[in-house]
Amino acid sequence: MKRRVHTDKEHDLLQKLKRENDKLKKQIGALRKQLARIDLDDYNNVKELLDKYYYEDKLEEREDILEKLKDEWKCLQCGTGYLEIVLYTKQGNPWYFRKCTTCSNRTKAQKHNPNVKGVLKGEKY
Ligand SMILES: [Zn+2]
Numbered sequence: 001m002k003r004r005v006h007t008d009k010e011h012d013l014l015q016k017l018k019r020e021n022d023k024l025k026k027q028i029g030a031l032r033k034q035l036a037r038i039d040l041d042d043y044n045n046v047k048e049l050l051d052k053y054y055y056e057d058k059l060e061e062r063e064d065i066l067e068k069l070k071d072e073w074k075c076l077q078c079g080t081g082y083l084e085i086v087l088y089t090k091q092g093n094p095w096y097f098r099k100c101t102t103c104s105n106r107t108k109a110q111k112h113n114p115n116v117k118g119v120l121k122g123e124k125y
Contacts, residue, residue, distance in 0.1 A: 069119050078103040084121040087112060 006014065073083040081102030088095055094112035099105070099121070 066119065069117070073098065073118050075100040075103060075105050077105040081105075082119065083107065085116065085118045086121050 070082040075081040075083055078100060081100040083098035083100055083105070085096050086099050090109075095109050096112040096116060097109040098107040098118065
């Protein structure tokens with residue numbers, strides 16, 4: 001069987017491919033080492049950080065809503081407090097009235113319905 005002899009051009013190309021291959025192998029090795037360094041602790045730290053940012057974002061949103069509601073129900077008698085919703089039951093039905101947080105101003109009691117808006121007394125935001 002006649003042995004195939006590479007031409008110079010082919011030989012150059014093979015050498016070049018071999019060098020490229022070695023370079024890629026080295027790069028893969030380096031990347032593997034980097035990946036191994038990213039452990040679970042890092043992952044959890046990142047997750048915690050993201051959760052924290054997300055929570056603070058939402059908290060700000062809730063405070064915004066609360067401020068708007070307080071402004072909407074600002075007490076016209078004293079001008080400093082705001083009217084809070086005081087919920088109670090009357091013959092098994094939910095009733096409510098609004099009462100100022102600083103003075104004795106309060107509204108007449110009415111039946112509560114889901115459309116009643118305002119700051120609920122004792123509600124945590
Ligand atoms: Zn008031």
